[in-house]
Amino acid sequence: MTIDTPTKRRSEPAPAPELRRVTDLRGVGDSLAGKLANLGVTTIQDLLFLLPLRYEDRTRVVPIGSVSVGERAVVEGDVLLSEVAFRGRRQLLCRIADGSGAVTLRFFHFSSAQQQALARGVRVRCFGEIRRGPGGNEIIHPEYRRILTDGVAPPEEALTPIYPLTEGVQQGRLRQLTATAMREFANRPVCDWLPEAIVEELRLPSLREALDYLHRPPPDANLALLATGQHPAQRRLAFEELLAHQLSLRLLRREIQRDPGWKFQPGARLVQRFLETLPFQLTSAQARAWAEIEEDLGRPNPMLRLVQGDVGCGKTVVAALAAVRAVESGFQAAVMAPTELLAEQHARNFSAWLAPLDLNLALITGRRTGAGRVRALGELASGGA
Known part of the structure; x- marks a missing residue:
């Protein structure tokens, strides 16, 4: 007697941590994930390989009195004045000083929370480009953070990366997400593919x-x-x-x-006649390219080759040689061109070169319609061209 036991259903293996979706990171919902997808970021691994465009040095706090116009610097000071002004447009103005000088922080887009965070008496550290304003030096929309008055905030320990952005994702958020991804990356063995x-x-x-x-x-x-x-x-x-x-x-x-191909039969009498009737001799580069192509055509595998050269260097006659070799082996050959003008030019050259060999040529273009097109298609179908 046999007893059937239920088989355990195998669960799918969990993906490697770096291949998990970005929504697995804390604070990343579907809305933010959709915005990150615009940057090509859908997995944690994508975050790791979203490399900075450039870097900024925010590791040193510079005295306000020593900064120059046009300089991007980190400054720190106490808020002496914070007010909403209407000078052409609504704006938040904050005046900070550190004993060596003062600078105005100007915000054209701000919230009530920002206004409260930059209240008088607060100490802030900010970064931005120093500009010359109507009341002296100023920074427009600086990056900033509050500094506790009873403690010392150390400066940045590393250069600040500047990442590519998309609408709805700010630098600070992207740095935070990248840092989180790096922490996860640091807590597991890494598969280094290079020996x-x-x-x-x-x-x-x-x-x-x-x-x-x-x-x-x-x-x-x-x-x-x-x-x-x-x-x-x-x-x-x-x-x-x-x-x-x-x-x-x-x-x-x-x-x-691995795919089967057409192996052209040995013999090059038609090719030799073609070369003899040409009004010119092949250059050494053309002869070398043709020799390599002829070797490929003699193999039972599909040819995968690109002939590269400047305009007018003679690539067309090499293509004609390959076509003649195909005809000699009992096949037809097709030459495609990106424009009708170039197709007509190739057709004229091929006709002149192939006429001594009694080989027929059919030209089909998008502009060619009616009886001429039907006749050309018929010649191709019957093997007459």
């Missing part, structure tokens, strides 16, 4: 080190290298991306090579 030997040979940082550095560069980071994309951390990610791209192309090529 250790290659990383050491190229003197590249690990994946974790590269991401840590790019999201939180130290104050002494080389801004010139970062600005030009030449920093080792940036080169590490660029190398991995290029490697992944090349590997995907290699896999695609391998799949294509």
Whole structure:
């Protein structure tokens, strides 16, 4: 007697932490997730690879009296005056001072909560570009935070990243989300796809080190290298991306090579006649390109080749040679052009080159209609062209 026991249903394996949706992060709902999707961010991993466009040095608090017009700086001071003014438009004006000087913070868009946060007597630290205003130096819409009067707020420990933005997502929110993603990333083993030997040979940082550095560069980071994309951390990610791209192309090529193709039979008498009747001789570059193509055509796999060259360098005659080789093996050949003008130009050249070989040519364009089109299609269907 046999006893049937119910089989346990396997649960789907949980995705790797970095592949989870951004909605798994605290404070990210469907609305914010939709906005992040405009930046190509749908997973936590996408956040990790949303790299800054540039960086700002906010690691030093500068005395207000020493800043210059046009300078972007971090200043800190006590709010001496906070008022809503109507000077052409409604605006919030806050005057802060630190003993060395004073500067006005000007907000054209503000809420009642901001107005209360910037009340008189509050100490704030803000960042922005110093401009010359009607009442002296000012900063328009600075980034700011309140400083407790009974404590000391340390300056930023790293350079401040400036990320690409989309409507409805501010820099502060994006930095917060990226920092959260980095904390999750730091608490688990990282799969580094590059072999250790290659990383050491190229003197590249690990994946974790590269991401840590790019999201939180130290104050002494080389801004010139970062600005030009030449920093080792940036080169590490660029190398991995290029490697992944090349590997995907290699896999695609391998799949294509598995498909059966038409192997052209040996023999080149028609090709030789074509070359003899040409009013010119092939250049060494044309001859080399044709030799490689002819070798491909003799294989039982589809050819995957791009002939690259400047305008007028002779690519068309190489294509004509391939067409003649196809006809010699009992096939037809088609040449496609991106415009009707170019198609007509190719048709004239091919007709002149193929006439001595008694090979018929049919031209089909979007503009060609009526009996001429029907006749051309009939010749193609019957093998007469």
